Amino acid sequence: MSNRLDSAATPLLTVDAVGKEFFGNRVLEEVNFSLYAGEILGLVGENGAGKSTLMNILFGMPVISQTGGYDGRILIEGEEVRFSSPFDAIDAGIGMVHQEFSLLPGFTATENILLNRESTKYNPLVEVFGDRIKTLDRRDMRRRADEAISILGFSIDPEALGAEMPVGHKQFTEIAREIDRKSTKLLVLDEPTAVLAESEAEILIKSLRGLAERGISMIFISHRLQEVIDLCDEIIILRDGRVVKETKPAETSIFQVASLMVGRNVEAVSTERRLMEETETILDVQNLWVDMPGETVRDVTFSVRKGEIFGVGGLAGQGKLGIANGIMGLFPAGGNVTVKGEPLRLNDPALSLSRDMAFVAEDRRGVGLLLDEPIDWNIAFTAMQVQDKFVRKILGGLIKWRDDAAMREVALDYINRLEIRCTGHRQRAVELSGGNQQKVCLAKAFVVGPEILFVSEPTRGIDIGAKRLVLDTIRQVNEDTGATVIVTSSELEELRSVCDRIAIVDSGRISGVRDASRPAEEFGVLMLGESPSLVPAAATIGGETF
Amino acid sequence: MTPPVKNDSAVHKFTGTENVKHFLISNSVPIIFIALSAIAIPISGFSAGYLIQEMLTRLARNSFLVLSLLIPIMAGMGLNFGMVLGAMAGQIGLIFVTDWAVVGIPGMVLAALISMPIAAFLGFICGSVLNKAKGREMVTSYILGFFINGIYQFVVLYTMGIRGLHIPITNPQLVLSRGFGIRNAINLTGIRRALDNALPLTHNFGHFTISIPLGTYVTIAAFCFFIVWFRRTKLGQDMRAIGQDMAVAGSAGIAVERTRVIAIVISTVLAAFGQIIFLQNIGTMNTYNSHEQTGMFSIAALLIGGATVSRASITNVFVGVTLFHMMFVVSPTAGKELIGQAQLGEYFRVFVSYGIIAVALVLHAWKRLQERERARRGLRGE
Numbered sequence: 014m015s016n017r018l019d020s021a022a023t024p025l026l027t028v029d030a031v032g033k034e035f036f037g038n039r040v041l042e043e044v045n046f047s048l049y050a051g052e053i054l055g056l057v058g059e060n061g062a063g064k065s066t067l068m069n070i071l072f073g074m075p076v077i078s079q080t081g082g083y084d085g086r087i088l089i090e091g092e093e094v095r096f097s098s099p100f101d102a103i104d105a106g107i108g109m110v111h112q113e114f115s116l117l118p119g120f121t122a123t124e125n126i127l128l129n130r131e132s133t134k135y136n137p138l139v140e141v142f143g144d145r146i147k148t149l150d151r152r153d154m155r156r157r158a159d160e161a162i163s164i165l166g167f168s169i170d171p172e173a174l175g176a177e178m179p180v181g182h183k184q185f186t187e188i189a190r191e192i193d194r195k196s197t198k199l200l201v202l203d204e205p206t207a208v209l210a211e212s213e214a215e216i217l218i219k220s221l222r223g224l225a226e227r228g229i230s231m232i233f234i235s236h237r238l239q240e241v242i243d244l245c246d247e248i249i250i251l252r253d254g255r256v257v258k259e260t261k262p263a264e265t266s267i268f269q270v271a272s273l274m275v276g277r278n279v280e281a282v283s284t285e286r287r288l289m290e291e292t293e294t295i296l297d298v299q300n301l302w303v304d305m306p307g308e309t310v311r312d313v314t315f316s317v318r319k320g321e322i323f324g325v326g327g328l329a330g331q332g333k334l335g336i337a338n339g340i341m342g343l344f345p346a347g348g349n350v351t352v353k354g355e356p357l358r359l360n361d362p363a364l365s366l367s368r369d370m371a372f373v374a375e376d377r378r379g380v381g382l383l384l385d386e387p388i389d390w391n392i393a394f395t396a397m398q399v400q401d402k403f404v405r406k407i408l409g410g411l412i413k414w415r416d417d418a419a420m421r422e423v424a425l426d427y428i429n430r431l432e433i434r435c436t437g438h439r440q441r442a443v444e445l446s447g448g449n450q451q452k453v454c455l456a457k458a459f460v461v462g463p464e465i466l467f468v469s470e471p472t473r474g475i476d477i478g479a480k481r482l483v484l485d486t487i488r489q490v491n492e493d494t495g496a497t498v499i500v501t502s503s504e505l506e507e508l509r510s511v512c513d514r515i516a517i518v519d520s521g522r523i524s525g526v527r528d529a530s531r532p533a534e535e536f537g538v539l540m541l542g543e544s545p546s547l548v549p550a551a552a553t554i555g556g557e558t559f
Numbered sequence: 560m561t562p563p564v565k566n567d568s569a570v571h572k573f574t575g576t577e578n579v580k581h582f583l584i585s586n587s588v589p590i591i592f593i594a595l596s597a598i599a600i601p602i603s604g605f606s607a608g609y610l611i612q613e614m615l616t617r618l619a620r621n622s623f624l625v626l627s628l629l630i631p632i633m634a635g636m637g638l639n640f641g642m643v644l645g646a647m648a649g650q651i652g653l654i655f656v657t658d659w660a661v662v663g664i665p666g667m668v669l670a671a672l673i674s675m676p677i678a679a680f681l682g683f684i685c686g687s688v689l690n691k692a693k694g695r696e697m698v699t700s701y702i703l704g705f706f707i708n709g710i711y712q713f714v715v716l717y718t719m720g721i722r723g724l725h726i727p728i729t730n731p732q733l734v735l736s737r738g739f740g741i742r743n744a745i746n747l748t749g750i751r752r753a754l755d756n757a758l759p760l761t762h763n764f765g766h767f768t769i770s771i772p773l774g775t776y777v778t779i780a781a782f783c784f785f786i787v788w789f790r791r792t793k794l795g796q797d798m799r800a801i802g803q804d805m806a807v808a809g810s811a812g813i814a815v816e817r818t819r820v821i822a823i824v825i826s827t828v829l830a831a832f833g834q835i836i837f838l839q840n841i842g843t844m845n846t847y848n849s850h851e852q853t854g855m856f857s858i859a860a861l862l863i864g865g866a867t868v869s870r871a872s873i874t875n876v877f878v879g880v881t882l883f884h885m886m887f888v889v890s891p892t893a894g895k896e897l898i899g900q901a902q903l904g905e906y907f908r909v910f911v912s913y914g915i916i917a918v919a920l921v922l923h924a925w926k927r928l929q930e931r932e933r934a935r936r937g938l939r940g941e
């Protein structure tokens with residue numbers, strides 16, 4: 014679908030020597046590329062390489078002008094533009110799906126998709142009070158929402174409320190919103206697949222390809238390199254704010270892209286195994302059910318040994334995410350859960366926390382961080398609240414003092430261990446890139462040092478080089494503190510590289526628990542449960558092997 | 560390839576007791592007041608006929624005012640004292656029609672027409688100020704009410720009635736004996752019960768007779784239809800969006816501040832009409848006091864009806880007005896019967912109206928805290 018061969022055509026988008034500095038911190042330098050109608054451009058780079066910043070410039074986000082604007086030029090169809098707000102960008106035919114969600118919790122999918130572009134009907138009062146007094150044409154709105162959803166090829170309930178949708182559905186709703194906007198010529202997608210399970214991501218990739226065939230150009234940002242190679246016509250690799258290479262999928266490989274991103278060779282994961290001793294059971298779950306929308310758990314029974322890293326895998330929507338959420342009391346649950354030999358009362362989150370359990374939820378956007386506070390604060394906050402860590406007591410506890418030195422030390426340690434890219438431990442969380450915010454979330458849980466740690470989707474949004482760091486840190490925390498870790502992930506390879514045993518969830522039930530050293534195919538069969546007709550191509554089960 | 564994504568509905572349904580518990584918690588405020596009434600009514604010794612008549616009259620008198628609070632709540636601006644400004648505008652309209660001796664329904668309509676631009680202007684000011692105080696609308700509008708009240712008093716007390724120089728009011732029954740300024744108590748004989756009795760309806764139930772102010776109820780019904788219809792307009796949809804998340808609504812291109820101002824303007828204009836309806840029922844107007852209690856009593860009634868700062872329905876209005884005024888009628892007598900002191904009942908009445916606002920707000924804050932706690936749990940665990 015590329016018009017590139019036709020040398021006479023003007024590119025839809027030309028980025029000419031664009032640069033950006035945040036208060037002396039240069040994050041983009043001399044970025045050049047162009048994009049033709051119907052082309053899909055993949056933008057890859059490490060966490061903090063400057064991808065989101067570049068897209069914010071393109072979309073006229075206010076944060077850019079508030080921090081001193083940018084250098085260089087952006088041309089749309091040969092004409093220079095300098096958007097002062099996202100509305101200018103939208104008028105010029107640019108649509109953007111941001112790294113964070115922007116859905117209204119009390120609106121249905123339909124209402125969210127058509128937000129501020131609702132279909133309306135005339136009534137006589139319009140003559141007096143103007144167009145805004147037109148009544149909504151609910152039926153037509155529903156039709157348009159159905160249409161946008163069907164172009165996506167993913168079924169979302171058009172009447173589901175934003176607050177009650179599973180994460181993946183939220184993402185599709187956001188994209189459907191851009192599809193409904195008929196004037197969109199260029200669609201910017203900032204990590205649209207990060208919150209999706211692999212199967213959902215595949216559907217998305219397919220529908221994006223369909224959109225490109227309709228002539229819509231796209232800029233696609235992702236840390237899942239296989240997707241980028243599968244989907245894109247052109248790939249641009251950013252490192253430290255510079256374009257280090259522009260290439261085509263056919264001319265490259267995941268390994269090459271990954272190496273260029275990090276600037277050194279990325280080795281494939283060596284899955285060294287350790288021998289797990291037969292320790293006592295620390296967590297025993299019997300007949301657990303959890304009523305979590307889109308991730309219903311029906312009847313789950315398993316037990317975890319002390320000091321183990323236990324994996325929970327499975328396809329999207331089968332209930333793997335519901336297990337941790339149910340045990341931690343975030344959704345209504347029932348059944349028998351025994352922690353360290355004592356029964357745990359369900360549906361009581363405070364209790365779950367007080368019993369030395371901690372949870373890193375899968376949906377970390379928004380609730381995970383105190384965005385206006387510095388990194389060290391964010392990392393120490395929970396431990397301080399729950400356990401009185403980082404508190405110096407004077408006069409036998411009468412006066413409590415925040416121990417800034419200790420907070421600094423632990424923050425610097427994790428900044429170092431997880432390679433959090435920042436200007437220092439006092440930088441505000443809001444100024445970090447998406448992936449680096451994620452790392453702060455994880456550091457926070459590690460600092461609490463619970464006996465049982467639930468981590469859902471630990472490497473979501475983390476670049477290929479840093480994934481290893483995150484998994485290693487989980488392993489390290491487990492070994493150093495003896496914490497039992499329950500990792501939930503949709504990436505089987507990730508689970509296989511870090512866990513001792515893995516349970517696979519299918520249709521709300523556990524279809525099997527296997528040693529992590531068993532071959533991937535064995536897990537693949539378990540994932541599909543008793544419905545072999547759904548077997549996807551073997552390659553998609555494995556995912557990226559990094 | 561078939562997408563291997565299955566989505567079955569939840570197997571677990573909430574049990575009966577869970578549902579009941581949820582119902583009790585979310586309706587705790589009205590339930591408490593129903594219980595209080597159930598205790599106080601028999602003690603007071605009022606007859607059913609008397610109470611029914613009282614409630615019918617008071618519902619007609621107050622519902623319109625309380626309904627005017629709904630639209631700003633929809634726009635996420637909370638419980639708003641902006642309506643007090645509307646009440647003042649309504650009173651200014653009434654002063655003029657009384658002076659001109661326009662009577663009956665035409666008098667009310669004329670008063671409404673006069674008050675409309677004044678209310679709209681005051682609403683515009685109020686909305687603009689509230690845009691500078693997002694999230695603190697309730698307190699800000701309360702204080703703004705005091706400020707505008709000062710201006711109102713100045714206008715009414717000093718500028719009205721001075722011949723040739725100021726606003727011409729000639730009727731000596733309105734003007735203070737010193738020659739300018741409006742008297743404190745104005746007899747609204749011209750429009751008294753004009754709307755209530757426009758469609759007379761009385762019914763004899765044997766030992767008691769009930770008269771229903773049908774004209775007013777028809778007006779209130781029209782207002783309810785307006786609100787239901789308004790929710791379905793583009794403007795209503797925009798207000799709902801803003802009420803949920805100003806940032807998201809703004810980034811979708813909705814003119815947030817402008818829409819908020821419109822919400823307040825609509826509310827003040829309707830409150831002006833509401834005050835006119837209220838006063839035609841009472842029949843006399845306390846020029847310097849009538850509007851002051853309007854805001855507090857309307858908000859109290861709405862909260863008692865089970866509304867919150869962020870959610871309020873038409874049902875909340877009617878339930879709230881009924882319960883609030885039931886307490887209002889019954890408690891002084893009940894207090895007297897119980898302790899032998901009418902004064903105590905009077906205290907209780909004041910306590911009810913102010914205390915309930917505090918209680919309802921505390922309950923609301925508590926509920927919000929629970930929600931935030933829930934969000935923080937995710938955070939805490941991390």
Ligand SMILES: Nc1ncnc2c1ncn2[C@@H]1O[C@H](COP(=O)(O)OP(=O)(O)OP(=O)(O)O)[C@@H](O)[C@H]1O
Binds near residue numbers: 445
């Ligand atoms: N508002 C801001 N103020 C200061 N620095 C900022 C701000 N926003 C981003 N940065 C910095 O700019 C750099 C690039 O961030 P950006 O969000 O573009 O990264 P990214 O490539 O999208 O990474 P990720 O893959 O983690 O999302 C980071 O070092 C970040 O700290």
Ligand SMILES: [Mg+2]
Binds near residue numbers: 064065112203
């Ligand atoms: Mg980013």
